[in-house]
Each structure stands twice: as C-alpha cells, then as structure tokens.
Amino acid sequence: MDAAEFRKRGHEMVDYIANYYETMRERPVMSEVSPGYLRPLIPAEAPAEGESWESIVADVERVIMPGVTHWQHPRFHAYFPGGSSFPSILGDMLSDAIACVGFNWVCSPACTELETVVLDWLGRAVGLPDAFLAQHRNGENGHGGGVIQGTASEAVLVCMLAARAKAINELRAAQTAQGVQPEDEGIIMARLIAYGSESTHACIEKAARVSGVRFRAITTGADHRLVAANLTQAIAEDRAAGLIPFFVCSTSGTTSTCAYDDHVGLGAICNAEKIWLHIDAAYAGAAYVCPEFRSTMAGVESADSLLDLVQRHLLISAFNITPEYLRNAMSESGLVTDYRNWQVPLGRRFRSLKLWFVLRSYGIAGLQAHIRKAVGLASRFDALVRKDDRFEVVYPTTLSLVCFRLKGDNELSSKLLEAVSAAKLLLMIHTVVKGVYILRFSIGAPQTTEADIDSAWAHIASLATGILANHAAAIPSA
Amino acid sequence: MDAAEFRKRGHEMVDYIANYYETMRERPVMSEVSPGYLRPLIPAEAPAEGESWESIVADVERVIMPGVTHWQHPRFHAYFPGGSSFPSILGDMLSDAIACVGFNWVCSPACTELETVVLDWLGRAVGLPDAFLAQHRNGENGHGGGVIQGTASEAVLVCMLAARAKAINELRAAQTAQGVQPEDEGIIMARLIAYGSESTHACIEKAARVSGVRFRAITTGADHRLVAANLTQAIAEDRAAGLIPFFVCSTSGTTSTCAYDDHVGLGAICNAEKIWLHIDAAYAGAAYVCPEFRSTMAGVESADSLLDLVQRHLLISAFNITPEYLRNAMSESGLVTDYRNWQVPLGRRFRSLKLWFVLRSYGIAGLQAHIRKAVGLASRFDALVRKDDRFEVVYPTTLSLVCFRLKGDNELSSKLLEAVSAAKLLLMIHTVVKGVYILRFSIGAPQTTEADIDSAWAHIASLATGILANHAAAIPSA
Incomplete structure (x- = not known):
C-alpha cells in the first residue's frame, strides 16, 4: 500500500x-457468539500473496463485529x-504514523517532553499538589512528574517495585549503620508485605506476586472503606511475625462499589512507619477534574505515588540499566528524562499526543x-x-x-x-x-x-x- | 467533536x-532540539475551554515535528x-474505534479469538514447530499458543515469571516428596539465578530485577555467541555456591552485533538440567518468514518460550487472580482464553487487528x-x-x-x-x-x-x- x-x-x-x-x-x-466462533471463519494460515483491501475490510463486519x-x-x-473519543483516535493515528520508539530522550525528544508537560497539565487539572508535578505552579522545577504507563496495572507494579527497592536499601543501610552485615536482597524481600483492602483492585495482588512479596487484604469498615485502625492492627501483627510492611494501596473509588479508603488516616500511619503510600485513583481520579468531587482526595499529599509520582529518583534507581548501545551524550548529561527508566518495558509509543489532543479539544x-x-x-x-x-x-x-x-x-x-x-x-x-x-x-x-x-x-x-x-x-x- | x-x-x-x-x-x-525545548512553546496548563481543531493541528508542525x-x-x-506500515495504521484506527478492554474472553470475544488465530498464522509463517501453536497444522488443538505483549520486554518478563513459579513449585514438591518441610517461596527466590550472555538485551537483566532473582551475564565465545561450555561452567559454579539456575535466555540476533547464541547446545543443557529456555528472537524472528534465514532457528524445539509460548498452563498458574467482579460463566466453563492471565496488566487493547491487516495486506x-x-x-x-x-x-x-x-x-x-x-x-x-x-x-x-x-x-x-x-x-x- x-x-x-x-x-x-x-x-x-x-x-x-x-x-x-x-x-x-x-x-x-x-456479542452473542459462542467460544471458538472465529477460527472457522478465516483460513488456518496467512495468505501467500497479499489480498485486496476490499476483501480485508469486508471481513470486519463478517468476522470481527459479531464478536465485539x-x-x-x-x-x-x-x-x-x-x-x-474522536480526538483521542486522531491523536493515536498521528502517534502510529510517527511510530517512534521513545525509550530515551534522544530517540525523539518531543515524545518525552510532551509527556512531561501534558502530565503536569493533567496533575493541575485534577488539583494535585505541586509535589506531584515536574514543574511547580510558580514555575520552579520540582522533584515530581508523571509517566503514562501502558495500563493502570503497570502503574501500580512500577510503584511497588520502587517501594521494594527503597525498603531494601533503607534496611541494608540501617544494618550497615548498626555494624551488622547487611542481608541479601532476596532474604529481605521474603519478609516484605504489601497491604490493600479486601476491595483493592486485583492488580495490587498481582503486582505483589510479580514483585515476589507478600500481600495482605485487610478487612474494611463502614461503607467498605479501609480505615486506619485496621491497618494499624495488621502492621502490628505482621511486625510481630517478623515481616516488614513496605507498601499500602489506598483506593479512591474501588472497582466493586466505588468505596473511598481513608487516605488521611492511612497516610499518617504510612508516614510515621516509613511505608510507601500509593493512592489508586484509576476510577475516581478522572472525576477530580471537577472541584466538587475532590473531598475524597483529602490526604493525597501524604502519598508517595498516585498515578503520577512524587519521588522520581527512587523509581529511576530501581530500573536503570544502561547497556552501551543506549549510551548517548544527552542521557549522560543528566539534562533529560529517559522514560525507559520509569517503567518495565524499554519500548514506548508517543502516547501523550492522544492526551494532548483530548485536553485541548475539550478543555x-x-x-x-x-x-x-x-x-x-x-x-x-x-x-x-x-x-x-x-x-x-x-x-x-x-x-x-x-x-x-x-x-x-x-x-x-x-x-x-x-x-x-x-x-x-x-x-x-x-x-x-x-x-x-x-x-x-x-x-x-x-x-x-x-x-x-x-x-x-x-x-x-x-x-x-x-x-x-x-x-x-x-x-x-x- | x-x-x-x-x-x-x-x-x-x-x-x-x-x-x-x-x-x-x-x-x-x-531532531536538533535542545533539552527543554518544548515547555516554553505551549501553555503551562490545559485550556479552560476547548480549542479549535485548526489551532491544535497547527501545533503539530510548530511544537511536535521539530522534536521528532x-x-x-x-x-x-x-x-x-x-x-x-499503512495497513498497520489502519488496523490501529479500527482498534482505537472499537476501544474494547479485552481482559477476559467475554469482554469482546473477537479480541481474544483473533489474537489466538493470528498468532498461529505468525507462528506458521516463521516456521515454528506445532508445539508453539494453539492449533497444530493437522487441525488438532495444541497446548501452545501466543499472546501479543505490549513490548518485547514484557514478553521476557512474563516468561521469566512463569519460569520462576515453575522452579519454586517443583522445588517445593521435591522437598515435600523427601519428607522435608518446603521452604518459603521468598527463601527459594533468593537463590534463583537467570542467565544470558554479555550481549543479551538489557531487558533480561531488567526482568530479573523486577522478578527479584539474580542475573548472570556469561562470557561469549567466537562471533560473540553464547556457547554450551560456558553455560555448563556457570551452572556448575552457581550450583556449588548454593544457587538454583532456572532460566536461560538464548538470543537470535543480539542488539549489539546480531550474534546468534547456540540454541541447540544451550537447549540440551536446559532440558537435562530442567531449566527454562527462552529464545529471544525480537530482531531475527521477523526474518524467519524467509526459509533461507532459518538455519539460526535450529534448537528452537528445545525452548519453553519464544515470543509465543509452549506451556501455557504454567503461565496462567503464575498470574491467575480472579476477583468476583471478573467472574463469569464463560471463564468458569474453561472453554475460553482469558488473556489477562497471560500478562502483567489487566487491560489490553484489540492489538491483533493490526497484525491481521498487515499479514493479509502483504501476504x-x-x-x-x-x-x-x-x-x-x-x-x-x-x-x-x-x-x-x-x-x-x-x-x-x-x-x-x-x-x-x-x-x-x-x-x-x-x-x-x-x-x-x-x-x-x-x-x-x-x-x-x-x-x-x-x-x-x-x-x-x-x-x-x-x-x-x-x-x-x-x-x-x-x-x-x-x-x-x-x-x-x-x-x-x-
């Protein structure tokens, strides 16, 4: 073509x-199809020669739409x-056309820089504190900043991995300071425990499984909220059993019932106990664009991560591996952001175009x-x-x-x-x-x-x- | 709009x-821009009211293209x-328009079923053995099958996590069989070690870091190939040190120099030692569509995973977490594939449309x-x-x-x-x-x-x- x-x-x-x-x-x-409906509708292997576009497109209604x-x-x-939305489809068309692979700044600077700025737009639009922004509202550079992950599940995983690295490093540093030989990472990892409520999204437990740490679902209180007293009790029990609490997920809008955990109460505990607080706002977060729905955001300033990230150096230290073929003068200079160190994959699409088009088109x-x-x-x-x-x-x-x-x-x-x-x-x-x-x-x-x-x-x-x-x-x- | x-x-x-x-x-x-070029070109926050499409599109040449x-x-x-390619852009347009989230079969059956069939097309097009296919060439259902991951890095991570779960389960089963109390997962994990060559892609080391296991880069031989003797030596040294070798990445076409590891030799060791063999063909894999380039595929039949997967039940057991809101009659029936259990994220796009359009349009x-x-x-x-x-x-x-x-x-x-x-x-x-x-x-x-x-x-x-x-x-x- x-x-x-x-x-x-x-x-x-x-x-x-x-x-x-x-x-x-x-x-x-x-869709009303039965399992296995599709295979008999198309050949068992790819065609030897290219087909006409008409025949391909005709199969969208014949093969695909009945199963959608x-x-x-x-x-x-x-x-x-x-x-x-239509503007998001148009943004993705352009992203697909440019088809850059933006793992490092130098691979296509616009791909990195637009993402940084547009995530600041988003952070400001939903009323996040300056600590979550790459550039504060007064124009100063901040220590925060965001990254668009492939899915909400990956966002959670990345935060948990950063929290895991932080917990391990802090414990080893403390052991060294006490004149004790620091334990192996794996030995420490076996004692780490992450928390959420019974209603926390399954992606938190999955992230814990991937990260090789324990997960405990804590019983909720009224209106199915995770409250401070129950977290305090779980932490006490687990510390007594020799475990190391390191991560709490507090949700704004659970999947089952749109419950809101007590970010304020949980945040106070996390800050006192030096536990990473992640706020999962995958559902309610979008609504924070309306000031009248922001009461459930209270406590967000205690969080280490939201969908955006507060302490970006922790994330980067958890992921940075630089082989020779990825070395370049810009990355070495420290002036630029290399998003590959903010995520699990190396490759990344020009995702921010979509968000930029949507924010501008709708306002x-x-x-x-x-x-x-x-x-x-x-x-x-x-x-x-x-x-x-x-x-x-x-x-x-x-x-x-x-x-x-x-x-x-x-x-x-x-x-x-x-x-x-x-x-x-x-x-x-x-x-x-x-x-x-x-x-x-x-x-x-x-x-x-x-x-x-x-x-x-x-x-x-x-x-x-x-x-x-x-x-x-x-x-x-x- | x-x-x-x-x-x-x-x-x-x-x-x-x-x-x-x-x-x-x-x-x-x-691109010739300097770091930070973009932020001064656009406002510091999203517009209060929607902008005209003309003004948005005009900024593509003014703001984006200089940084591409x-x-x-x-x-x-x-x-x-x-x-x-143009057909892939068109496929993605349709995928964006349908905008389904295909984590379970029931969410949009076409999204799952097209992926299964089209990955069989791909497997057959590059000459993979039947063991890697969901449906064998003779029409029988197989135990293999593929999934399109977001990136090659995620494909590697998912395979390593499946290998980790398999190694832990096997060791615990062996301990139980010997009448010994099985060790905690975390304690075992701390001894697991994955291998690649000095030239293995950085995503393997990153996957090991995410998975919380050790990684060893083994010295290569002539033409920068990883050969059997060097792997044998590394395994012997590590076993002597109390570690548990569980994963080997053998590459077809390394990033630095397009070197080919000795899949045949490494595969024989892995099969004998019960170590998961993953073949990373992220570069050379595409060329296997031409029979004349397939000599470097030799040994692929020893692999547990390629980009496709041989033993899908191992993968699924590593990832399956089913909360109530994801339960449905189709998933419970066991008749359908739920791709969320084949990957880290829950959400997934209708990615196979792109591949289907490309394979049909070009042949x-x-x-x-x-x-x-x-x-x-x-x-x-x-x-x-x-x-x-x-x-x-x-x-x-x-x-x-x-x-x-x-x-x-x-x-x-x-x-x-x-x-x-x-x-x-x-x-x-x-x-x-x-x-x-x-x-x-x-x-x-x-x-x-x-x-x-x-x-x-x-x-x-x-x-x-x-x-x-x-x-x-x-x-x-x-």
Missing part, C-alpha cells in the same frame, strides 16, 4: 468509524467506562461536562431505584456507579442479572461484597441519554417483577 | 499522514527498524520481499565497507545490520561517529563489544533505496578521510 492508496483507504476507514459511532445504538451491546461487545455503546453499563470545561453528565445520570438511576421499594441502593452513589440489589436473598438479584443478560438489551455485571450479591450499574458512554437510563430502569424493574412472581410461586404456602 | 466533524478531521489527518510519508525524505532524520527523530526515515540507521510473499530487500541493502553496504581497506567489517553480516569500524584505535571510529552525527545527513549509533568500539549501520525503512546506501557510504567514507588526516597530523613524526 503506497501513500496514494492509504489516502483512499484511510478516508474509508474514517467514514467507517464515524458510521460505527453514529449507528452503534442499533447494534446489540453484547461494544464498550462505547449507550447501553454498556458493565465494569467501568472504557473512555474513547477543562468539556471534561467537567462529561463527568457531570455521567454523575447526573447515575443520580437519576439512583433515584429510580430508591422509588421502588422492592430494591435497595447498597452503597452511596457518589460518582457514576450505582450499587443496588433486590431486597432479600442473594439469589433474587443473581436471577435478575441472569434475566438482564438473557434479554440482551443492556449489559451490566455483579459483584459480591462481604457475602452480599450486588448489581453494578456503571455509566459513562458519551451517547447515553436520560431516556436510556429511564428505559433501562423500566426494563430491569419489569424483569424483577417476573423474578419475584416466580419466586413467590415457588414458596409453598404456609 | 461529533461524528460529522470527525469525518472531516479524520480525512485531514489521513492526508497529513500520507503527506508526512511522501515528503519525509526532505526532513532532517534527527523520524524512525521511518530512509536515512534512519540507528538501533533496529521501528516497523510501521507472506510481501513480508519476505520486505526482509529480503533490507538484507540485500545490508549486503551492498557490507561490500562497500570491505572494498575500503581503511575499514573492517567486525562481525559477519547475516541480516540487515552491518557492524564495522575504522581499523586501529577505538578513538578513530568514535570520532567518525561524532562527525556523522554532526553532519546530520543520516543517523547511526555505536556499541562496544569486548572493548572494541563498533559502528552499527542498521537498515529497514521501507523507503530506503540502493542510491541511499551508496550515498550514505560515500558520505561516511569522506568523513573518514578527514578524521584520518587530522589523526595523522596530530601524530608527531618519529
């Missing part, structure tokens, strides 16, 4: 994408919203409007649930996730979800918290309207009527 | 990209080629032609170097990397690279192997022609004349 053909095919692809969004509402939100669950669909209420006001619209729709859904006394809202609805259930046995709500899934009109999932089965209704697709919310609720309420009738019929009369 | 505006802006972006490729040759290959080193440029000869013949063209150009450059008796080719040129230097002191070649960099006509980098300073000339951009190679050589040879004249003048006469 030469540039001339790319012009033609690129225009067609843009039109296909525009059309996909314009008509998405007409597609079923959830549409995360941008107005009736997608599962998990959390996926977050795509802070546009992002706020997007968040407020979703929160407003959740509030509308919350009110509908509360008006129906067969249901209960299980946790306070603070952002755009509503946690609700049919009053009574878990089985009722579980059957209701089965009925919703079978009816295929909308997509939602469940969770189980402290033995209670909960339905999660998450809102965030740009195309979702008030009418969608009202009809989703009418649909759910009507299915509930059937479930409850069957249930009543199944109970033998007394 | 609504769909109608996206149509317009998308067409413009496609045209910009086509034009970027058509006129790339006129741009300097290497063009990896797709016909005179880019640094590192290894970045590998982009095997098109990919072979691309590889053969680059290898032919390297052979042409190699011949030019050999005709000039001031120079030597340091390692045999097998693919599209030529390793050469000025005969004599390292300083001569180092000064030559400085002169090449200062002249800015083309971009190349150096390496140092066993104390010898080497110039690396790597070829792979689709637009590079024979005329580019000839003029690059004429340019380098002419700069060398100046360097040698200065050097001769600086030596006092005897």
